[in-house]
Amino acid sequence: MKQRKFIILMLLPTILLISFIILYPTISGVLLSFKNYSIFNFGKVKWVGFENYKEIFSDVFYIDIVWNTIKWIFFSVFFQLIFGFILALLMKEPFKGRGLYAGFVFYPWAISGFAIGLIWSWLLNGQFGVINDILLRIGFIKEGFNFLSDPSLAMFSVILVNVWYGIPFFAIMILAALQSIPDSLYEAAEIDGAGYFTKLFKITIPYIKPTLINTILLRIIWVMNFPDVIYGMTRGGPAGSTEILSVKMINTVFYESNYSKAAAHGVIIVTVLVLYTIMYLKLTSKKEFSL
Amino acid sequence: MKKKTIWQIVRFILLALFLLFAIFPLYWIILTSFKPVYELYTFPIKYWTNNPSLYGYRKLFEFVNFKQYFSNSIFVSLIAAFISTIFAMLSGYILSRKEFKWRYIVILYLFFSQMIPSYLIMVPQYIMFSKFHLINKLISIIIVYSGFGAAFSTIMAKGFFDRIPKSIEEAALIDGCNEIQSLFKITVPLMLPGLSAILSFSFVNNWNELFTAVMFLNTADKYTVPVGLYSIVSKAGIQWNVLSAGIVIALLPTIIVFSIAQKYIISGLTQGSLKD
Numbered sequence: 001m002k003q004r005k006f007i008i009l010m011l012l013p014t015i016l017l018i019s020f021i022i023l024y025p026t027i028s029g030v031l032l033s034f035k036n037y038s039i040f041n042f043g044k045v046k047w048v049g050f051e052n053y054k055e056i057f058s059d060v061f062y063i064d065i066v067w068n069t070i071k072w073i074f075f076s077v078f079f080q081l082i083f084g085f086i087l088a089l090l091m092k093e094p095f096k097g098r099g100l101y102a103g104f105v106f107y108p109w110a111i112s113g114f115a116i117g118l119i120w121s122w123l124l125n126g127q128f129g130v131i132n133d134i135l136l137r138i139g140f141i142k143e144g145f146n147f148l149s150d151p152s153l154a155m156f157s158v159i160l161v162n163v164w165y166g167i168p169f170f171a172i173m174i175l176a177a178l179q180s181i182p183d184s185l186y187e188a189a190e191i192d193g194a195g196y197f198t199k200l201f202k203i204t205i206p207y208i209k210p211t212l213i214n215t216i217l218l219r220i221i222w223v224m225n226f227p228d229v230i231y232g233m234t235r236g237g238p239a240g241s242t243e244i245l246s247v248k249m250i251n252t253v254f255y256e257s258n259y260s261k262a263a264a265h266g267v268i269i270v271t272v273l274v275l276y277t278i279m280y281l282k283l284t285s286k287k288e289f290s291l
Numbered sequence: 292m293k294k295k296t297i298w299q300i301v302r303f304i305l306l307a308l309f310l311l312f313a314i315f316p317l318y319w320i321i322l323t324s325f326k327p328v329y330e331l332y333t334f335p336i337k338y339w340t341n342n343p344s345l346y347g348y349r350k351l352f353e354f355v356n357f358k359q360y361f362s363n364s365i366f367v368s369l370i371a372a373f374i375s376t377i378f379a380m381l382s383g384y385i386l387s388r389k390e391f392k393w394r395y396i397v398i399l400y401l402f403f404s405q406m407i408p409s410y411l412i413m414v415p416q417y418i419m420f421s422k423f424h425l426i427n428k429l430i431s432i433i434i435v436y437s438g439f440g441a442a443f444s445t446i447m448a449k450g451f452f453d454r455i456p457k458s459i460e461e462a463a464l465i466d467g468c469n470e471i472q473s474l475f476k477i478t479v480p481l482m483l484p485g486l487s488a489i490l491s492f493s494f495v496n497n498w499n500e501l502f503t504a505v506m507f508l509n510t511a512d513k514y515t516v517p518v519g520l521y522s523i524v525s526k527a528g529i530q531w532n533v534l535s536a537g538i539v540i541a542l543l544p545t546i547i548v549f550s551i552a553q554k555y556i557i558s559g560l561t562q563g564s565l566k567d
Contacts, residue, residue: 006470007385011397014382014441021438022404025415032415083309090306101306103550105313106557110549112499114517115538118524119320122531130319133336164312176561225408228501232524250410250502259414266411273406 026270033264039257052264061240069224069244071155072162076223079163081216084170089200091171092178109168117232120161124148124233148234151241158230158242165229170215177211178204217280221273245269317542324348324535331531347536357537359512360519363429365544367515368497371433375440376448376490380482382441383448384474388457398446405442409435410502417506427509435503440493447492447559451485452478488555491548498545516541 036048056062087105091098108116123131126146135141147157185203194202205212227246230236236243236251243251249265252258323331327344330337351357386398416435417426425431455478463473479486501517508518520537523529549556 003389004391007389007391010381010385014378014445015397015400017378017434017438017441018401018404021416021435022407022412022442025412025419026407028419029412029415032418037418086305087309090302090309095306099554101310103553105309106553107317107546107549108313110495110545111542112501112517112545114499114501115520115541116316118520118534118538119316122323122535123316123319128332128336128531130336130338164316167309168313172557173561176557221406225410227410231501246408246410253414253506259418262414266414269411270407277403277406 113228379444
């Protein structure tokens with residue numbers, strides 16, 4: 001009995017705080033999405049049922065936003081994984097100054113997404129941007145790109161930046177997993193005469209597969225929920241070409257001040273996430289996902 | 292033998308490219324922050340400046356009250372990080388050491404609350420806090436950040452506690468300590484690297500948070516650094532050296548904290564929240 005009291009007392013502060021800051025607002029957000037709470041409507045807030053959802057789904061641009069979100073997630077995570085994997089492989093064998101090197105290549109991960117967006121919007125500036133200057137100097141292009149004001153290039157640009165941002169995270173996770181592979185596995189393979197790529201595909205990748213699965217699936221959630229970089233670069237523009245679900249939701253708060261509609265956007269995103277997480281838990285067995 | 296040398300060279304080149312790709316943007320923003328105005332928008336673009344100028348920084352502190360934003364951010368981020376770390380220490384300890392019926396439910400609860408992103412619930416939070424008349428007060432975002440921090444910090448803390456052998460505490464209990472004493476006298480000192488990692492990680496997250504702060508804080512004396520940057524960008528005709536100076540200042544604490552605690556943060560992340 002005393003033991004039980006101790007457990008409850010120690011857990012209570014955290015549980016209460018999280019309930020107050022996350023659970024309760026989540027529930028009230030769901031309720032809010034069925035009302036008409038907006039800046040023009042403070043006095044007469046009432047229940048409107050699925051009105052907000054109908055409005056969202058009847059927006060002809062909504063399908064573009066969904067499509068943008070899919071592109072954003074797929075290409076961001078794909079290239080973050082590939083480059084993060086390569087970086088981790090390169091860093092696996094110790095070399096002089098590896099700790100310092102890690103500090104420099106991993107630092108982008110600690111910076112705010114919004115600041116990263118701002119930094120890159122200067123680098124990619126159509127008139128005075130250094131990226132255009134470099135591409136022109138090496139003769140790669142003849143005329144500067146308008147990376148952020150050209151709708152056909154804007155999505156490419158924000159994904160490029162998000163890849164830059166996400167490489168360290170994948171590299172960190174994969175590097176940690178790589179370092180747990182016992183050397184004896186490689187030694188045995190070398191005796192059998194296995195080359196680099198044989199070892200990569202027969203030993204390395206199978207061994208770190210659980211880490212890869214977990215990291216990719218969690219990253220998809222994170223990338224889907226990550227409006228910061230886009231907000232620093234384009235805020236969803238030009239002409240909605242970089243508007244993903246999370247950016248749309250924030251724009252609904254900041255520009256339309258339609259809080260109920262924003263909440264409905266939020267509920268849709270959370271629903272997708274919950275469905276996705278259930279799939280995630282089913283895909284990765286509980287053993288791999290030890291809590 | 293020769294094959295090995297070629298591989299070494301290729302590896303070196305690739306490592307150098309990754310490094311260049313990672314640090315060039317940082318170099319560029321620092322360079323821009325020190326460029327005099329007349330070099331900002333000239334051709335050909337200058338990759339170095341012989342006339343470094345503090346104009347950007349001066350303007351930032353004279354016309355935009357960046358000093359205030361900076362101290363607000365330090366205050367908010369530190370206090371919230373401390374609160375969530377203490378909460379996480381208590382609950383992480385229990386989740387790591389005790390077996391009880393609803394343990395799995397608690398962990399699942401933490402896990403799912405960790406997945407709700409801050410921007411999704413900032414409107415309900417705003418409505419909730421306005422009932423308590425806490426809007427435009429720093430305390431409101433301290434509470435919000437503490438709550439978000441507590442969720443992931445607990446999971447991280449559990450991972451760190453898992454790596455400290457239980458036998459050490461058992462020995463202390465036999466020596467006549469009670470559980471609280473053994474936690475604070477034996478386990479917590481061993482946990483210090485882990486706790487500092489959790490603290491640093493929370494601090495960095497709090498420091499970087501934008502949307503809740505934009506929503507909650509609406510007068511310039513309350514702005515945090517990200518909100519300050521946001522407001523600078525919203526103003527038309529901002530010079531890039533001033534904005535770059537602001538970005539550099541915004542990056543400084545995170546880069547310092549990250550470079551000190553990097554090793555522990557990374558081990559906390561890889562061992563705690565994502566375990567194979």
